[in-house]
Amino acid sequence: MAKDGDWDRRSLLRGAAVVAGAAATAPLLGSAISYADADADALFKAGQFEEAGRVYEEILKTDPANVHAARRRGYVALLSNRFPEAEKYLMMALELAPSDRETNQLLGDCYIRQDKFALSVPRWQATGKDVYAKWFGAVSGEPYQIHGDTAQLPWQQMDPFPLVEASVNGGPPKRFLPYTGAPSLGMSAEVAREAGLTAVTQQQIDYMGGTAWQYFGVLDFFKMGGIELRNIPVVWTETDTPEEARDGVIGTWVFYHFLTTFDYAGRSLILRRRTPETARKVRAAAVRAGAVPLPLWLAREQMLHSTGSIAGSGPQVLGLSIGGSSETAAIMPEETVKQLRIRTDYDRPLETFGHSHPQVVHPCYPKEIRLGDAAAEGIYSGMNAKMPVAPYGFDVPATLFHPFYKPYNITLDFTGMNVYIARGKAT
Template identity: 25%
Template sequence: MNHERRAARECYVACEHNQKSEMKFTTISIALAGAAIFVLASVMRSQSAAAEPTAESKQSEIDSANRLFQAGKFAEAGKLYSQIVAQNPKDYLATLQLGRIALLSNRLDDTKEWLEKAISLRPGDADAKIMLAQAFYRRDDFQKAAAALSGVDVSRNKLIREQYPTLNVAMLESFKGQTPYELKGNGTSTRVKFVKTDPLPLVNVRINGGKEVTFFIDTGGSEVTLDTDFAKELGVPEFGAVQGTFSGGQHTEVRLGRIESLALGDWTVKNVPTAMLPLRQLSEGFGVKQIDGIIGTTLFYHFLTTMDYPHGGLVLRRKDAKSLEEFKTQSSGKRVTVPMWMASDHFMVGWGRVETLPPTLLFVDTGLMGAGVKLAESVINEAGIKLEQNKATKGAGGAGTLKIVPYTVHQLSFGDIKEENVPGLYDGPFPWENMFGFYLAGMVGHDFFKPYAVTFDFQNMQIFLQ
């Protein structure tokens, strides 16, 4: 990442050089001018020129900020974008990027402020409206989310299709007069025992007050997802379909709906958006009679959530400062904190390192089964990792059968956690490598996290491993 930092420094030097050159010209003008009025006019013109960067220096700042963003240096990029906006409050692209960075950081007040400003600068541009809708979505204000999408061709918009597929206006408006993710239950936390931990954690839940059914946990998913046949049995309403992107670059149709309630342990969550996919076909691979659904990141987002692999349980705590303080006080042993950002509607990302390559952002996907890591092909090649083609197998993905080729990463880090000889898999293109405007090297999965209790704190955007 050194070249991004070097580019940023060069940008500052260029701007400073331009300003000093213009001030030197002012001095010469003053020395040669005889009339006081000419001197004053010359000084005013020169000071104005010094205050406004040249087109070249401005473009250099934008380019430097964009490179920092692409490298995942969001704070550094934000400082440069802020400088650009301070110099030119009508700069739409810098304003939009400040809104994007705030959304990645889950600073939703800042997100709203910057994106509303961006909309005022370009009322016809869809990107700011879509990200503003996502900010309202994260606040469970579905009516404002729907209103923010006014004028956006939701069904055809590329940003919605690729990053925010749950922004379905009909689904959002169906919650009018209701509170999405309304929590019913006593106490400060609830614990649900894993039915199994491998190949992925399974838990029993109850949907719409019915009998217990088995779901697997997958932070690579967003909303709670139901098997399509199970959803039909429940009479789940449908609000349309989107194209889902899955492992290996595969695509398949995902239908959108909602359920009245989901019960986990002693708590019940009411008014829950859902997706629908054919999941029962995966049951044999999990070694259980029937898989009926998935718990994804969006449900976790509403709690201080712990996947306690060593003790075989899922812990949900109320999402407030008191719960976080109690968690820190009660938890024992060494705790490692990893800052995170959230791209799209559920992609938790944090800094890690593959072999001896420079640090890079990695996606937290606990649903990566049978491995601890999956890397983009470009990273595999750059790191000199050998694919074991003679051990290739076929496996089930979210959108069909995949050829899975194993490999080993000798050193893999996520935050300050470092593991050796981590099993990896290659199953085709890594579709999220450049999807979000910044570089993602791959994902960290089940086998990497299994030795730890992993806690997701969405208020302060950090992941704890202990």
């Protein structure tokens, strides 16, 4: 783990099927937690975000100095990319407690999702993430400039992970892993050298029992089929050399600038410019294909969530780790398998690494995993006893991975904040 708490890109990919969360939320600050706070927190923890938001608003009417309620109310809005609303309440919390690390982190995330990098810099400084502050402060002009309307990138392979081709600073095609579990655009140190990248800052990170240096810079342009992105923050690590046929990773920060479809059944990644007309067409096509619009929530800069169920649990918040590499359809904490009585094979542990730390995963077999109308019965999954139940302040009983999505196409609408999953190829 990096000194400021960020995972390095390589170990994030290696651990994609092992752990699906970050650290639990920071200790609560501000006024003492009241009964009403506890009720709102219980709703939030259960994934009843809008209901929790309304209770937090009621708390603020009678206790306007309640930092916790203001921060959580802003967090509820940020989960759904409602930026003016998120800023209103997070700024309220910040005025009440300027040094509150959690508030500063949420507000920094709120700004980078809107490409307001300069506004995010003091927020990262306040959280102690000096690397982020220097990195985003080094991006001048408009970031993530989009040229072109649509890119359909054929997958060069399906397993052990999907790969697509893209060009870095006009160079020859390189093979990139699309993965929502990664935040930024990342690449190998060799590709970064070929592209002439210069680091604006760096940090030492834990790496597979040792340490390594991670570098941050700004890429001039990145071409993906019919789309070219310009002025993009990128990261590379000294240990990242091309291997396993992979030259880099495309993360969620790139995907949320587009209407993004992971077309597993059609073996392609489809990126469309986010315009009202394109959004209308994509949503209509998804509905015609039988996809029910599901809520999309974005937590901690890149982690996607929606509503699904596991082993007859009823509606729950599930993590969506799309792309990436995994042999298991889902990873879940031990509490999930115990509460839902999911058959787990404790006699066949898999000793591996997740985020550069030793992890042990046990095979488990939920009777059903469901996301909308997409379902898998008795599919091979994994239980990790070290996986936190509520990594972002709300319960996540399981996170879905690569094998679950294979019969389907999944469209991520970051404007309407919906997920559409339908069987077969995207149309």
